[in-house]
Structure formats: C-alpha cells, structure tokens
Amino acid sequence: MKSSAQNKIRSISYAKYGYYFILPFFIVYFIFQLVPLINTFRLSVYGNGNFAQDYVGMSNFKILLFGGANRTEAALHKDVFNDLFNTLILWFGNFIPQLALSLLLAVWFTDINLKIKGKTFFKIVMYLPNIVTAASVAALFLMLFSKTKYGPINSFLIDHGFISENDPIDFVKGKWQSRGVIMFAQTWMWFGNTMIMLMSAIMGISKSLFEAADIDGANSRQVFTKITLPLLRPMVIYTLVTSMIGGLQMWDLPYLYKNGTAWNKSTETIAVFIYNKFHIIPQNYGYSAAASVILFVITSALGCICFAMNTDKEDKKKKALAKEQRKQAKLQSKSSFGGF
Amino acid sequence: MKNFKKTLALLAALALSATAFYGCDTGSSNAGNSAANDGGNSATEESKTEDSAAGTDGEAASGDQLTILCWNANDSQPMVDLFCEKTGTDPSLINIKNFNVQGGQASEQYTQYLANADNDADIMFLEADWCLNFINDDAQTLPLSELGYSESDFSDIYDYVVETGKSTTTGALKGISWQAAAGGFCYRDDLAEQYLGVKTPDEMQEKVKDWDTFLATAKTLKDANGPALSATLGGVWQVYSGSRDSAWVKDGKLLVDDYCTKYAEFAHTLYNEGYVTKVSQWSPEWTPLGQTDDVMGFFVSTWGFGDTILTAAAGGEGGATFGKWKCVVGPSEFYWGGTWLAPAARINNKELAKQFIDFFTINEEGATAYAEKQGEYMSNKKVMEAIIAKGDYKGAPVLGGQNQFEVLNKVADGIDMKGKITPYDAVIKNEFSNAVNGYCDGTYATVDEAMDAFKDGVAGQITDGSVTID
Structure with a gap:
C-alpha cells in the first residue's frame, strides 16, 4: 500500500507550470494581435466617419477597387491604386539591389580563399544602419537631401559644377528622386541584415563540397552558380518572403520622408494610405480596414506563390518516381498473380 | 550559478510582463487601426493610475476635481499653478489630464477618452485647427451660456477669438481662448x-x-x-x-x-x-x-x-x-494657431470651471498676471493695451x-x-x-x-x- 502522500506526489503535474510561463505571451498576442486582426475584417464591412456603426457590406471594397460616381469615391479608388503601385515600385527598387549586394558580400566574406581582413568589423558596420530607427534615418536623409543650395548633397553638386545654383535637385518632392532616396535608404538599412542571414546559410553548406569543387578545378563563378546558389535557395526564398511582407507593409520611411504636412503622392504606400484614412477626423475605419484586408489578400497570395517556388522540384520528381514504381510493382504483382 | 539562473528567470519574467504593460500605454496607436475601439479601455486605466498617483483616491475625487484635457503641459501647468496661487484654490482640486501627444493627434485621443462615459472631463483644450470637431458636437461640449456667460461678457476679447469659438452649426458660443495668435x-x-x-x-x-x-x-x-x-x-x-x-x-x-x-x-x-x-x-x-x-x-x-x-x-x-x-x-x-478652452458636456464642476475660464480671459488681473509671467499675448484687448501703455515690456529682444x-x-x-x-x-x-x-x-x-x-x-x-x- 502506498501512502497518500506518495500518491499525491505522483499526481502533481509539472506541465501546468509550463503553461503558466507561456501564458503572458498568449494573452498579449490575443489582445494586441488576434483581436485587432479579426476586428479589422469586421470593420471592413462597416461604414466610415459618423456612420461607423452601420453595416455596409462590400461597399468599401467596391469603392476602393472599382471607384464610383462621385468625386470622393473616384479619389479614393485612384489613391489606392496609386499607392499599391508605389508600394510595389519601392519594394522592387530596394529588394533587388539589397539582395544582389548582400549576396555578393556574403559570398566574399565566407570564401575561404579570399582572406579579407577585418571581416567582423565590416559585418558590424554593415549591420549598424539596421539598428538606427527609421525616424532618425528619415531625419538624416531629409537633412542630407534637402532641396535648395543649402542641402549638403545639393551644395556638393553645385560646388562641383554638376548643376546650377538656381536649379537644385528636389530630392524630397520630385517623383523619382524621392523614390530613389527611399529605395536607397531602405537598401542601406536592410542589406546588412540580409547579408548576415545569407552568410549563415552559406556557412551551413558542407565544406567538403567547396573543397571537392576546388580539387576538380572549378573556378569561383562555377562554384557560385553550381554549389552556393542552388543550396542557398531556401534562404533566398525565405528572405524574399520576409522582405516581401515587410515591403508591402512599408510605412515608416515613406511616411516620414517628407516636408511638413505636404503629402508626396509618388512615395505614398498602401500602409500610409491606411494610416491616413484612419488618422483624419472623422475617422474612416471602413476604408482603412478594407484597404488592410486588400493588402492582406495580396500578401497571402504572393506568399503562397513564393512557397510554391520553394517546394523542391527534385523532391517532386522523386515523389512522382516513387509513385510510378509502386504502380509498377502493383501491376507486376497483379500480372504475376494472373500468370500463376 | 543557481542564483544567476534565478535572476535570469526573474529578469525574463519581468521583461515579459513589461511588454504586456507596454501595450497599455500606446496600445491604441501601436496595435493598428482596429484596436482603436478597445483603446478607450486602456485610456481609463491610465487615467485611474494617474489619479491615484496624484494622491487622491479614484472615483470619489474625480467627481469633485476639475479635469482639464490637454495634449501637453506647456500651457496647462503654468496656468493651473498661477490660478491656484492667485485664487487660493487647492491644487488637488484640479486634475490635468495630459495626453502628452502632438496637438494634431490630440483630437483622436480625446475622442477615445470621452468614448468611455466614466471618464471625467470638465474643460478641454482645443487647437485652432480642429477645435470645431468638438465645438460643433453638442454631445461633447457645452455652450458657454450654460456656465452663465453671455456674449457681451467677452466684449474685451478680440473679435476673431470669439468668432472662432462659435459653433458653425448652431452659432452658439462654445469656446474661448486666452491667447491671441x-x-x-x-x-x-x-x-x-x-x-x-x-x-x-x-x-x-x-x-x-x-x-x-x-x-x-x-x-x-x-x-x-x-x-x-x-x-x-x-x-x-x-x-x-x-x-x-x-x-x-x-x-x-x-x-x-x-x-x-x-x-x-x-x-x-x-x-x-x-x-x-x-x-x-x-x-x-x-x-x-x-x-x-x-x-x-x-x-x-x-x-x-x-x-x-x-x-x-x-x-x-x-x-x-x-x-x-x-x-x-x-x-x-x-492669426496662426492658438488654443481654445471649451467646457465639456459632462462637466460636473461648473463653478470652478467658470472661475478658471474667467481668470485667463475676462478677469483683467488674472490675464495680466499670466501675460507678465509667461510673456503670452492674451486675447483680452484691454489687458494687452494696458500692458503696452505701461511700457514695462520692451518687446522681444530679437527685435532690438x-x-x-x-x-x-x-x-x-x-x-x-x-x-x-x-x-x-x-x-x-x-x-x-x-x-x-x-x-x-x-x-x-x-x-x-x-x-x-x-x-x-x-x-x-x-x-x-x-x-x-x-
């Protein structure tokens, strides 16, 4: 007979303490992520401004996607598409140079044959911009690129005779100039981060592969295209997905990189649209939420495409092959049975 | 080593709970657009903690206190200080509800705060740009006549200041500014x-x-x-x-x-x-x-x-x-900017509120004292002309x-x-x-x-x- 105390001890479950420990996260997640997420969907079918309590069905979506008869609806529709277009432009413009640059640097930094001095130093320096908040980056670039002959970049260009004094380049309001600055700033902020991720992936590739390639006399281009790049694909896809999600939600720099309250329509992203429609009085919850949902759908669709790209083609082939073999085996067994 | 682990665990737990509370403070603005509806609740908690921090206990006191809504304390604090000093009002009777945001964001913060009927508000600071959002809304602000004012009381105030404080829908005077910008x-x-x-x-x-x-x-x-x-x-x-x-x-x-x-x-x-x-x-x-x-x-x-x-x-x-x-x-x-004072619709402290508004607008002594203390250009024309005539103030030094x-x-x-x-x-x-x-x-x-x-x-x-x- 066991004593009751012994029984008691046996029935104590330590698992519950584990739940207690992870509870705070789930509470915070529930209140600040899940509820707002669901509420966004709800708000997207409700009215705007003083009519925020009225159920309006799909009308917000209809107005944003297809416009409408009156000027307000047409303006909103125009804005949404203008902003979606800007978002894509800004994302492409910062992602492509960012990936190219970080891939190049990652390959150089991990190459055993290249003995680069001060690798750690460069890695830190290149990662540093990522630590600076977007607000400071925006302030810095506004300062550097300010239009007029007093801006550092413009005054440099003027002093060296590239442009005339009376015609400074408008880096803040000009369509492609402002886009260019934002793309550059985004690239500058994020290439270090991407580089570190790619480096860790490259270092995960077995050294023996590189050595074997070396012994077989492969040149560095061949090593890059035949070994590094194929094995790096999952990481590149991962970077693509994360950067895409981040890029579609880009808000900080496009919002902050402007003078005063003047909107720059050529750098306004869809996230800025959402923010603006919500932060005017009367507040347009409906339009903001509908635009958020549209953004959500686009993000999920693009995310799915990326994942589809990630599923290994070789893997698929193997699976198909295995299936075929099983079929054959079945057939054989059938025929052998029949033969018997 | 064991102690170290314990400390580490404690730190981790603290960090976690800190993030949980972080949400309370900026929840409404950070958690995205749809969280705004819930924002009102967090604002309540905030105000309650502030009340208790001020050494008064919650519910009972907030009914008696004159609650002033403002977005920073640059004006409200010196105003309250001077008001209490000159009128002998007990400072604990006045509660400055400071939202600590830029003027442009205050309108949103007020709306969320006022969405909760339990939140106290007596006087609101309204910025010129958006004061009409509240002044035109009879559910949020009261006409000054409810405090016992008639328009002729403000005959010394510059015309445009009075004009801007009027509702554009009903024409009722609902706000008045102490400054003329x-x-x-x-x-x-x-x-x-x-x-x-x-x-x-x-x-x-x-x-x-x-x-x-x-x-x-x-x-x-x-x-x-x-x-x-x-x-x-x-x-x-x-x-x-x-x-x-x-x-x-x-x-x-x-x-x-x-x-x-x-x-x-x-x-x-x-x-x-x-x-x-x-x-x-x-x-x-x-x-x-x-x-x-x-x-x-x-x-x-x-x-x-x-x-x-x-x-x-x-x-x-x-x-x-x-x-x-x-x-x-x-x-x-x-004119360029300026802040208007308007009595909130849920005001429960009319006398003190009137005294406060009086002090900075039509009370010549009060307005003069504030102008001299803060170097502010007051909306009371008579006061300003007296100050100019007195000649104590020599102008901003930058004007030489x-x-x-x-x-x-x-x-x-x-x-x-x-x-x-x-x-x-x-x-x-x-x-x-x-x-x-x-x-x-x-x-x-x-x-x-x-x-x-x-x-x-x-x-x-x-x-x-x-x-x-x-």
Whole structure:
C-alpha cells in the first residue's frame, strides 16, 4: 500500500507550470494581435466617419477597387491604386539591389580563399544602419537631401559644377528622386541584415563540397552558380518572403520622408494610405480596414506563390518516381498473380 | 550559478510582463487601426493610475476635481499653478489630464477618452485647427451660456477669438481662448535700408501694405540682386489664407473661385522668380535662412518671436542677425494657431470651471498676471493695451528695441473671421497649399490641373459626403 502522500506526489503535474510561463505571451498576442486582426475584417464591412456603426457590406471594397460616381469615391479608388503601385515600385527598387549586394558580400566574406581582413568589423558596420530607427534615418536623409543650395548633397553638386545654383535637385518632392532616396535608404538599412542571414546559410553548406569543387578545378563563378546558389535557395526564398511582407507593409520611411504636412503622392504606400484614412477626423475605419484586408489578400497570395517556388522540384520528381514504381510493382504483382 | 539562473528567470519574467504593460500605454496607436475601439479601455486605466498617483483616491475625487484635457503641459501647468496661487484654490482640486501627444493627434485621443462615459472631463483644450470637431458636437461640449456667460461678457476679447469659438452649426458660443495668435511680417532692418532705403517700420509697412505692393517690392529686391522678400511659400500662404473673403464651403459645396486661381498664379510668380526661397516651412534649413543675407523676412505669429521661429532665425541670442529684426502688420491680418478652452458636456464642476475660464480671459488681473509671467499675448484687448501703455515690456529682444505687441494689437483687432469659418478649413487649406506647391514646382503644368488635384485631395479627405465637390 502506498501512502497518500506518495500518491499525491505522483499526481502533481509539472506541465501546468509550463503553461503558466507561456501564458503572458498568449494573452498579449490575443489582445494586441488576434483581436485587432479579426476586428479589422469586421470593420471592413462597416461604414466610415459618423456612420461607423452601420453595416455596409462590400461597399468599401467596391469603392476602393472599382471607384464610383462621385468625386470622393473616384479619389479614393485612384489613391489606392496609386499607392499599391508605389508600394510595389519601392519594394522592387530596394529588394533587388539589397539582395544582389548582400549576396555578393556574403559570398566574399565566407570564401575561404579570399582572406579579407577585418571581416567582423565590416559585418558590424554593415549591420549598424539596421539598428538606427527609421525616424532618425528619415531625419538624416531629409537633412542630407534637402532641396535648395543649402542641402549638403545639393551644395556638393553645385560646388562641383554638376548643376546650377538656381536649379537644385528636389530630392524630397520630385517623383523619382524621392523614390530613389527611399529605395536607397531602405537598401542601406536592410542589406546588412540580409547579408548576415545569407552568410549563415552559406556557412551551413558542407565544406567538403567547396573543397571537392576546388580539387576538380572549378573556378569561383562555377562554384557560385553550381554549389552556393542552388543550396542557398531556401534562404533566398525565405528572405524574399520576409522582405516581401515587410515591403508591402512599408510605412515608416515613406511616411516620414517628407516636408511638413505636404503629402508626396509618388512615395505614398498602401500602409500610409491606411494610416491616413484612419488618422483624419472623422475617422474612416471602413476604408482603412478594407484597404488592410486588400493588402492582406495580396500578401497571402504572393506568399503562397513564393512557397510554391520553394517546394523542391527534385523532391517532386522523386515523389512522382516513387509513385510510378509502386504502380509498377502493383501491376507486376497483379500480372504475376494472373500468370500463376 | 543557481542564483544567476534565478535572476535570469526573474529578469525574463519581468521583461515579459513589461511588454504586456507596454501595450497599455500606446496600445491604441501601436496595435493598428482596429484596436482603436478597445483603446478607450486602456485610456481609463491610465487615467485611474494617474489619479491615484496624484494622491487622491479614484472615483470619489474625480467627481469633485476639475479635469482639464490637454495634449501637453506647456500651457496647462503654468496656468493651473498661477490660478491656484492667485485664487487660493487647492491644487488637488484640479486634475490635468495630459495626453502628452502632438496637438494634431490630440483630437483622436480625446475622442477615445470621452468614448468611455466614466471618464471625467470638465474643460478641454482645443487647437485652432480642429477645435470645431468638438465645438460643433453638442454631445461633447457645452455652450458657454450654460456656465452663465453671455456674449457681451467677452466684449474685451478680440473679435476673431470669439468668432472662432462659435459653433458653425448652431452659432452658439462654445469656446474661448486666452491667447491671441495674431502675426505680423518681420523683416531685416539692415537689408531693408540697404535695398529699399527704408528707415522705419512705418515706411516698411508702406512697401508691403497689400499683396500687389508686396509683389512689387519683391521685384525691386530681386532686380537689385537682393534677398528674397519672404522666406517660404508656406509662410506667405499662412497669411494669404487669412485674406480670403468668403468661407471655403458654402451651402455644402466646396468653393473654388477666383481667389484660388489668383493665389496659385501669385505663388507661382513668387516661387519661380525667386521672391521666396525654395525651402519648405518647418524644414531643417528654414530658420537658418535668417542668418544669411538671402532672405529679408519671415511671417511670425505671437508665439514665433522666441526660439520657435524668429530668435532661432537670428541664430539665438548673440546670433548673426540678433536684434536686426523689425515687425510690421504686413499685407494682410492673420492669426496662426492658438488654443481654445471649451467646457465639456459632462462637466460636473461648473463653478470652478467658470472661475478658471474667467481668470485667463475676462478677469483683467488674472490675464495680466499670466501675460507678465509667461510673456503670452492674451486675447483680452484691454489687458494687452494696458500692458503696452505701461511700457514695462520692451518687446522681444530679437527685435532690438521694438515692441511687437503694438503691432500685434493692430493685427488682432483687424482680423475678421465672421462667417468664414468651416469645420473643414484645416484639411482644405492643407490640400490647397499642397496643390499650389505642386503647380509651383512643376508637378502640375497648369492651374486647372492643380485645382483638379486640390479637389481630388479634399474629396479623399472628407469622405462622409458632407461637402459636394464638382
């Protein structure tokens, strides 16, 4: 007979303490992520401004996607598409140079044959911009690129005779100039981060592969295209997905990189649209939420495409092959049975 | 080692719970758009903790306290301090509910705070740009007559201050300001003498007395290879917008008239002929222009003579152009900002609230004391004239001996806002100036294109159909 105390001890479950420990996260997640997420969907079918309590069905979506008869609806529709277009432009413009640059640097930094001095130093320096908040980056670039002959970049260009004094380049309001600055700033902020991720992936590739390639006399281009790049694909896809999600939600720099309250329509992203429609009085919850949902759908669709790209083609082939073999085996067994 | 692990675990737990509370503070703005509905709750918690921190216990006290809603304590704290000191009111009777945000965001914060019926509010600080959002809403603010005021009580207050505090729907007076943010044109004395042969402010006023002479003077300066007459287009717009002689919205329709096209052409000339610089207002290189010889003038409002605009433009005390500035009325009377006091609809402390509003507006002693303590330009005309006559105040040092109050008194008296105020003004003016800027820098090729963009901009902002735009 066991004593009751012994029984008691046996029935104590330590698992519950584990739940207690992870509870705070789930509470915070529930209140600040899940509820707002669901509420966004709800708000997207409700009215705007003083009519925020009225159920309006799909009308917000209809107005944003297809416009409408009156000027307000047409303006909103125009804005949404203008902003979606800007978002894509800004994302492409910062992602492509960012990936190219970080891939190049990652390959150089991990190459055993290249003995680069001060690798750690460069890695830190290149990662540093990522630590600076977007607000400071925006302030810095506004300062550097300010239009007029007093801006550092413009005054440099003027002093060296590239442009005339009376015609400074408008880096803040000009369509492609402002886009260019934002793309550059985004690239500058994020290439270090991407580089570190790619480096860790490259270092995960077995050294023996590189050595074997070396012994077989492969040149560095061949090593890059035949070994590094194929094995790096999952990481590149991962970077693509994360950067895409981040890029579609880009808000900080496009919002902050402007003078005063003047909107720059050529750098306004869809996230800025959402923010603006919500932060005017009367507040347009409906339009903001509908635009958020549209953004959500686009993000999920693009995310799915990326994942589809990630599923290994070789893997698929193997699976198909295995299936075929099983079929054959079945057939054989059938025929052998029949033969018997 | 064991202790170390314990400390680590404790730290981790603390960090986690800290993030949990972090949400409470900024939840409404950080958690995205849809969290706003829940935002009201977190605001309640916030106010409760503040109440208890002030040493009063929650519910019972908040009923008796005079709760003042404001977005920063720059004005409210010195006001409450002086009020308590002079009237012998117990400071614990007044609770400053400070939202600690920029003025532009306060409107949103108030709405969320007031969405909870349990939250106390007696007096609200409302900024000029959006005060009508609350003043027009009878569910949020009370007419001043409910506190026992009649309009004649405010006969000493500048007309425009009273006019702006009226509801545009019912015409009832619902808010009043203690400040008058009238502004004038400040110019460089030495440059004016060099290029225009002007020796006194009166002579200068002749050179900029209306917009045509303003343009002519600007041309004279440029022809002599001199400075730009005014620093930024934004500044010019600030003033020009005050000289519109009708409301922006009439019978529910946006009025795009000759005034708009005329200003667009005027701005285009100023900008492209170099009569103003290409710098934007509030950009980092804006005020430093005052230390160069490229700019002759700034449009400055009462609050701008200090470090906000003019003293900064002069390079601070002992700066390159400190003391070389003078102030004149300029082409048109204008005001720029200001804060209005309005009794909240849920006020439960009418007597003290009235005493407070009295003290800073019609109570001459109180208004004088505050003006002298803070160097504020008060909305009470009689008080300001007495202060000017007394001669104790010698003017902002940056003006090198001129008393700007004499000029501002003239300006504030001349501002006429009767029938020109609509709740959409801030949005419309901002969109209009954006469109005109676009026309000036070539984004829009013609005035018509700019006006079209202007209409689209307004249409995208006022989405509730209350304004027709064709």
